[in-house]
Amino acid sequence: MTMGMERTWAFLNASFKDYYAKHALPPPMGFQQREFGFMYHNETFFRRHLGFPSPDLLKLDIVRKPPAHVYHSAAYYDHPSAHTMAEKGWVGADLIFDLDADHLEGADKMSYGEMLAAVKVKFVTLIDNFLGDELGYAEKDLHLVFSGSRGYHCHVRDSRVRQLSSPMRREVVDFVTGKVEVDEFVRDLTVEGKFGRPLRSTRIPGGTEGGWGGKLTRATVEHLRGIAADSRPATEKAKALSELTQIGPREAKALVEALEGSPDAVAKRIAAVSDGVADIHQGVGPGTFRHLFAYHLNRLKGWCDEPVSSDVKRLIRAPGSLHGKTGLRATPLTRDKLDDFDPLVEAVALGDELVKVSASPTAKPFTLKGQEFKPSPGPQTLPLYAAVFLILRRQALLEGDTPPAPPPLKPAPAATGGTA
Amino acid sequence: MVKPLELGAMFPFLPEGREVVKTYGVTIEDLVGGRSWEPARKRGFARADVALKGEELDDRISTGKEEILLDEVLSYLYARILVSAVNDSYLTKKFCLAEAKQFERRLKRLNTQEAGRKGAEGSEIAPEVRRILEYLKVAFAEAQDGRIGLHFSDYLKIAGMIGDKNWALVLQDVKRGWVRLPPEKAFRILEEAYRFRLNSELPMPISEMLYERIQADAERLAGLVKEARARFEGSGGVLDEASFPPCIKHLMEMTGKSENVPHMGRFTMVAFLHTIGYDKEGLISLFSRWPDFNISKSMYQIQHIIGEISGTQYTPPMCSTMKTYGICFNPDKLCETINHPLNYYRKQLRRSGKLPPPELRAQRAADKDGE
Numbered sequence: 001m002t003m004g005m006e007r008t009w010a011f012l013n014a015s016f017k018d019y020y021a022k023h024a025l026p027p028p029m030g031f032q033q034r035e036f037g038f039m040y041h042n043e044t045f046f047r048r049h050l051g052f053p054s055p056d057l058l059k060l061d062i063v064r065k066p067p068a069h070v071y072h073s074a075a076y077y078d079h080p081s082a083h084t085m086a087e088k089g090w091v092g093a094d095l096i097f098d099l100d101a102d103h104l105e106g107a108d109k110m111s112y113g114e115m116l117a118a119v120k121v122k123f124v125t126l127i128d129n130f131l132g133d134e135l136g137y138a139e140k141d142l143h144l145v146f147s148g149s150r151g152y153h154c155h156v157r158d159s160r161v162r163q164l165s166s167p168m169r170r171e172v173v174d175f176v177t178g179k180v181e182v183d184e185f186v187r188d189l190t191v192e193g194k195f196g197r198p199l200r201s202t203r204i205p206g207g208t209e210g211g212w213g214g215k216l217t218r219a220t221v222e223h224l225r226g227i228a229a230d231s232r233p234a235t236e237k238a239k240a241l242s243e244l245t246q247i248g249p250r251e252a253k254a255l256v257e258a259l260e261g262s263p264d265a266v267a268k269r270i271a272a273v274s275d276g277v278a279d280i281h282q283g284v285g286p287g288t289f290r291h292l293f294a295y296h297l298n299r300l301k302g303w304c305d306e307p308v309s310s311d312v313k314r315l316i317r318a319p320g321s322l323h324g325k326t327g328l329r330a331t332p333l334t335r336d337k338l339d340d341f342d343p344l345v346e347a348v349a350l351g352d353e354l355v356k357v358s359a360s361p362t363a364k365p366f367t368l369k370g371q372e373f374k375p376s377p378g379p380q381t382l383p384l385y386a387a388v389f390l391i392l393r394r395q396a397l398l399e400g401d402t403p404p405a406p407p408p409l410k411p412a413p414a415a416t417g418g419t420a
Numbered sequence: 421m422v423k424p425l426e427l428g429a430m431f432p433f434l435p436e437g438r439e440v441v442k443t444y445g446v447t448i449e450d451l452v453g454g455r456s457w458e459p460a461r462k463r464g465f466a467r468a469d470v471a472l473k474g475e476e477l478d479d480r481i482s483t484g485k486e487e488i489l490l491d492e493v494l495s496y497l498y499a500r501i502l503v504s505a506v507n508d509s510y511l512t513k514k515f516c517l518a519e520a521k522q523f524e525r526r527l528k529r530l531n532t533q534e535a536g537r538k539g540a541e542g543s544e545i546a547p548e549v550r551r552i553l554e555y556l557k558v559a560f561a562e563a564q565d566g567r568i569g570l571h572f573s574d575y576l577k578i579a580g581m582i583g584d585k586n587w588a589l590v591l592q593d594v595k596r597g598w599v600r601l602p603p604e605k606a607f608r609i610l611e612e613a614y615r616f617r618l619n620s621e622l623p624m625p626i627s628e629m630l631y632e633r634i635q636a637d638a639e640r641l642a643g644l645v646k647e648a649r650a651r652f653e654g655s656g657g658v659l660d661e662a663s664f665p666p667c668i669k670h671l672m673e674m675t676g677k678s679e680n681v682p683h684m685g686r687f688t689m690v691a692f693l694h695t696i697g698y699d700k701e702g703l704i705s706l707f708s709r710w711p712d713f714n715i716s717k718s719m720y721q722i723q724h725i726i727g728e729i730s731g732t733q734y735t736p737p738m739c740s741t742m743k744t745y746g747i748c749f750n751p752d753k754l755c756e757t758i759n760h761p762l763n764y765y766r767k768q769l770r771r772s773g774k775l776p777p778p779e780l781r782a783q784r785a786a787d788k789d790g791e
Contacts, residue, residue, distance in 0.1 A: 136597020160573040210595030
């Protein structure tokens with residue numbers, strides 16, 4: 001038995017090389033203006049500031065020495081291979097959204113599959129609701145990608161957003177993530193009442209408005225309709241409302257009261273709210289709507305990784321490349337495909353020829369291509385894609401290799417220096 | 421519809437303006453020397469002079485008199501020539517600002533007129549406003565209730581220059597890519613776009629021959645610029661730690677206690693202090709309190725930030741960036757009204773009377789440099 005891991009590294013390189021020899025990366029729009037960056041198996045060096053005149057030359061480089069990670073810049077440069085920003089000549093950048101399950105609330109308690117499913121739900125909301133309905137993007141402007149590991153990327157390739165500076169991109173992120181005080185939408189006005197007497201009036205945005213204002217009003221209107229249709233006793237409804245939205249008990253009671261009684265009167269009150277005039281009952285005031293809005297804002301807000309979106313120089317994983325921590329393909333997707341997309345089946349890109357590996361005692365069960373693997377410590381045979389997955393997760397070596405002792409393998413260096 | 425001559429007078433940068441000049445057969449030669457264009461030149465000089473003082477020019481367009489309208493077009497051209505000839509960044513900035521303000525006032529008036537003419541039906545964008553949107557290359561769409569939809573990308577680019585939280589995208593009515601604004605808000609955005617556009621056109625190249633013809637006026641204007649600059653700069657460069665924003669105060673305190681200030685915090689402090697007038701030596705002596713102070717390394721960092729190495733002088737990041745990096749400490753009431761630590765400082769100085777309230781407009785123009 002030889003000492004070391006040379007054979008394992010050679011195996012990974014050969015597997016990746018084989019993949020890249022058969023699959024050319026789809027060249028991103030503006031190929032010659034993109035900076036590329038590579039990281040290799042068992043090397044900490046980040047080789048970046050690369051520019052390629054043609055996709056063929058990129059392929060040549062990748063096949064000659066297959067990288068563990070392939071990135072390209074979100075940005076377009078006059079001279080992508082220059083080493084300083086001044087020399088590179090920034091021309092513009094795609095707007096990128098990165099949703100990473102690691103940042104998901106409660107991710108530590110989820111399995112890999114559960115995490116991926118949860119992050120997909122957020123991704124769909126981002127695409128359909130925020131980028132589609134609100135920012136007006138059609139499918140052709142949006143390039144959707146499963147990252148090959150824990151998340152999804154969306155590249156907005158629209159010439160109109162290419163010039164946006166970092167603070168402007170942050171505003172887009174704030175818009176998506178609903179970073180706003182609800183007080184901004186609930187106003188307590190003094191209006192002229194009957195006989196010119198001043199009246200206090202609570203105003204909210206009209207339900208037909210776009211953006212967060214209209215969205216919160218519509219959500220609130222739906223909510224009120226639900227309360228009106230709820231057949232439970234008023235006291236019970238008020239208690240539930242108070243618990244759900246933190247509205248004080250007295251205000252909750254007043255709001256529920258406003259939604260009881262003649263259906264016509266209730267419909268009128270709800271219509272007034274929808275029109276933005278929110279004083280519908282004694283005891284219902286701006287505070288009531290602030291609570292309702294805060295509750296719905298929290299429920300409806302989108303989610304993405306802010307630093308990725310606001311960085312105009314970031315490198316992003318190249319769609320179509322293999323992820324160096326899983327061996328799964330960063331898979332380009334259409335919106336249609338996304339609904340039924342199962343990353344743990346469809347992002348599997350390597351073959352299924354059998355490989356002998358030796359699993360470490362830390363090896364955990366996993367599912368790929370619908371098959372559950374329960375690696376037990378020691379030698380065993382796995383299909384290539386599963387072997388590579390386990391090895392890249394630092395839970396196995398090629399059979400016959402030994403981990404350097406001690407410590408066992410360090411996790412691969414995180415792709416620092418601005419990558420997503 | 422507004423008559424072409426009137427439209428040209430209101431918005432002389434539109435093709436109608438050029439058309440007017442052509443129709444009346446006025447050449448540059450005539451404009452700078454012709455006896456009959458003396459009033460236009462006077463008016464042009466006044467345009468620049470008033471801008472410098474941060475005042476408003478009386479609007480004569482409503483008189484509707486042909487010669488006054490024609491002078492209005494020509495005075496704009498003459499003012500551009502003068503401002504270009506003086507070629508002073510302060511003057512150019514103030515001129516663009518004043519012209520943009522006037523542009524906005526005219527847009528508003530035009531809109532009221534048009535709405536009055538069309539009555540209750542008047543919900544679509546007036547054709548003149550369309551022309552202006554096209555000229556400014558702002559993507560727009562009709563929105564209901566007379567509102568104007570601006571593409572969110574254009575909106576962000578322009579609203580960012582205003583630098584006020586009320587313009588944040590997250591507060592706007594956005595649907596299918598359009599930020600839908602009531603006319604008066606849209607006009608404020610267009611004002612900014614116009615200011616930017618005009619600023620990018622000035623100064624124009626002025627030939628020696630042309631310069632000779634306008635030398636007297638140009639020199640007189642340059643003299644006024646010199647005085648105005650002295651007034652303005654006399655109020656700048658105030659160093660007053662009490663007026664620092666809470667984030668900078670906190671970072672200074674950390675430094676004072678030799679706590680380790682995160683990199684972004686150091687960057688912010690250096691950029692902030694440098695912008696308000698600390699010199700390199702002052703910065704070095706302050707930062708010698710950092711626990712890991714290393715003269716050559718710190719010197720390099722400082723030189724880099726203040727532009728001695730790359731030529732780029734950095735200003736501190738905006739509040740939103742600082743929040744992202746977790747270096748926005750103890751924001752107070754004033755913080756709610758600003759989006760940049762330098763604005764906090766200026767406002768606070770003005771409040772405490774340490775910065776004599778100069779023309780607010782000049783400040784706003786100067787703020788543009790700081791962001």
